[in-house]
Amino acid sequence: LDREKIATQTAGERLARGWRFQPPISKLYLELLAPTANDNASDLARLTRALKNQHYDNIDIDFSVIRNVAAIVREANWEVTATIVRNAACPRLIKLEPGDTRSHLYSLAFDIGTTAVRGQLLDLNKGRILSQTIDYNGQISFGADVISRIVQCQKPDGRLNLQRAVVGTINTLIGRMTKETAITLASIDHIVIAANTVMIHLLLGLDPQHLRLSPYVPAAGAPPLVKARSLGIDVGEQVYCFTVPSVASYVGGDIVAGVVGTGIYQRPQVTLYLDIGTNGEIVAGNCDWLVTAAASAGPTFEGGGIKHGMLAISGAIEDFELLAYTAEPGITTIGHEKPKGICGSGLINIAAELLRNGLDGWEYVLVWAADSFSGQDIVITEVDLDNLIRAKAAIFAGCQTLLKSIGGNSNSIDEVIIAGTFGSRINIENAITIGLLPDLPRDKFIYIGNGSLLGARLCSFSNDMIADCFKVAALMTNIELSENNDFMENYVAALFLPHTNTRELFPSVKLGVEP
């Protein structure tokens, strides 16, 4: 699999079809009639008359637009450019500039993850990414996971503090991208944000407490457009934020964005979409139906609960091979530095290699003390493997349950899309070997990188895609796994490497020792 080639910035543009390149904001160049003694209608009337000629009959006008209308229309001799946002109930005039500024049409796309925030500065005329950047979500100091952040919100000023923290991160990213490209803040006209439901609540300052209480009701699944400035985002006063709608408390706009961005809902073929992190979000479906579930994988894939686990950063053991004849370990670390620990994708590769070679035991030493960064042995333990088994079982059982809910199984799948930063590091062969991913022909697997940001970008490029987000969110049926008997059965059966039913479910997996 050529993961680098497929996971380019245009993966989504290639996958999703049938959308017009027609951004939610557009600029209209208008030549207004200069006033005469016989026609001294107001500046604003001249503007709305010109908009009517362009078939904008019923348009809302942001009051801020007219504050300096007299100066603007005269500055460029009655030739102006009007910026209109189209993804509201009515089109809305948000900005007026002297002269012809159509060549400048910029926007921002963000994915707000619980751990990291990713941003892209887009040129909406060319459909291009001009700059992209990433940073830790400033909310991390209030808790690593969504639950602890929801709890934090119940404290005095909790909601405000969490909102400010993530907006601070967003502003940092904006500052970095505008500096890099020399594009001014004032020329950015729109923002699209995709994120999980909790992150959206915290960004917008909504009360998230009911997200974690049965029956898990968000305050808003499809929040209305909101002025970016009113959230504290440092852009022009004309800018509205569109947040991609969510399906449920634990299936957010990030997943909807991924489904829309990859065009799953447009094809008759059945796709399995996996975004694996602390939560493994799973979607299965095609143009007729979509089911989704959040499988709680725990922190294993991010190195949590593993004796020498760590994030996939410099020094993490990512690949592993038992050398022939000697059975000595050969490891590869990220950045080729001295090994510090094991990341999630490394854990999968290690487990698969051990499994293929029939090695098991209480503890296996990957790196001897003399060779490690800390000067201590780096080992993988039985407990580590148990945690990995529980995590992969949750994901695999989630997939099975989803597919069974629509009367199918692994064989119903035409294509598997692996999304997310962790996903893009997974070795498919090894993930199948340990029973994390279904045993399908390898060419059915596609990596797309960050699906949420991909969707946010496509929504910035196409109002059709925004409309499709609402369609997809409404079409998706959420299955609560925690209350599902099928899931519990599938989960228990999956608590084995690769599976209790290897022969039927994982026929291609060859193990050193037959179970």
Add this chain to the structure above:
Amino acid sequence: LDREKIATQTAGERLARGWRFQPPISKLYLELLAPTANDNASDLARLTRALKNQHYDNIDIDFSVIRNVAAIVREANWEVTATIVRNAACPRLIKLEPGDTRSHLYSLAFDIGTTAVRGQLLDLNKGRILSQTIDYNGQISFGADVISRIVQCQKPDGRLNLQRAVVGTINTLIGRMTKETAITLASIDHIVIAANTVMIHLLLGLDPQHLRLSPYVPAAGAPPLVKARSLGIDVGEQVYCFTVPSVASYVGGDIVAGVVGTGIYQRPQVTLYLDIGTNGEIVAGNCDWLVTAAASAGPTFEGGGIKHGMLAISGAIEDFELLAYTAEPGITTIGHEKPKGICGSGLINIAAELLRNGLDGWEYVLVWAADSFSGQDIVITEVDLDNLIRAKAAIFAGCQTLLKSIGGNSNSIDEVIIAGTFGSRINIENAITIGLLPDLPRDKFIYIGNGSLLGARLCSFSNDMIADCFKVAALMTNIELSENNDFMENYVAALFLPHTNTRELFPSVKLGVEP
């Protein structure tokens, strides 16, 4: 004429016909479905679903509404009241309250005059005025007339200072009315403002400089809805201000409001509408056509340019009678206090009485020094009379010019409506005697008091009336008198008491000395 009876608060409601009592804001009581395990859609989705059931399919939602949606819907067990504003391009949800609050629906109507601001607090359920109040426009310290205020705007912070001044007055009036009625600020949901074009520009912070430069182009004739808070008006964050659209730089929303409020545009009969102050705004028309003009009467009717002139306040000579046989003056003052000077309506009455009795000369003493407040004679001079003649000539010639522009004359008029504070003090008989008003049967004259505030109130009661404001503003043809030859001829001919052509134009006027 029973001026007290006609000039009641319901004069407009009586005159204008065919409008539904359907305010631009309305409250909907909604019983939302409580969430269950099988239906855990978001709080906002439950709300929009309920709105859809009430036929609000395409509705914009102010973001502020959803900030506390989770708490509000649960506070009253999923029974809420939604407040919707209907006079935008799309209906817009502006407020959500727990429980059934339909019995509380309040709004404000304002007339912003150059000199004074008048406000009313309205109960939109009952169609009633709960409180009304008046105060000087805080902008007076920046200049008495509109021109000096426009000039003031060109100074640093000029626009901001003038905006703050009038908003300060508005806030004072709001404070007074809410205190008197014990209605909370938070329960006021809408504001309608009618004013002349300059006052609207200054209120909204728009650049007014082109209003006084040929070809007299306003920045905005029909400004969009604006959040009251963004102007500094001290009400809830949900409140939008609607400003009645204007026709031209010197024919403002106050006149449009008067025309709409009095239903002139609804009747086949031809009405002449006069709002006489520093500017005499004149409208003539019916359901098929409407013409309008602003005749510059100067400050005479407000006591300006008159030796002992003053505003119509306590101590002003308002009525005057030459006692039979002695020809001694008998005067009446406002408040029956010691005489201080002569107000505009007094001046008309004095001139008419002198004219009827054939008295003229260099100076006439109305009050001897011993009887006056200041201890000096109060006199009326030849210069005073000349100023009065010029002022009344401008108004009368304006009327003639307007009527001729549509091929008519005084005989085309079925009804004369006298609007404005000054207007409501005029003695019709005397105003005809001096040639200010056309010589028509006296029962054709109707006083309505402040027409602008009347229209603002009706717009608060009826969305139909708001729609009609736009129709009327578009239908009205403005005639610039300053550049009109007819007007100049009529003006010169009217520079006589009552007129150079008394026999034809003022047949009913009997003078002591035939001209």
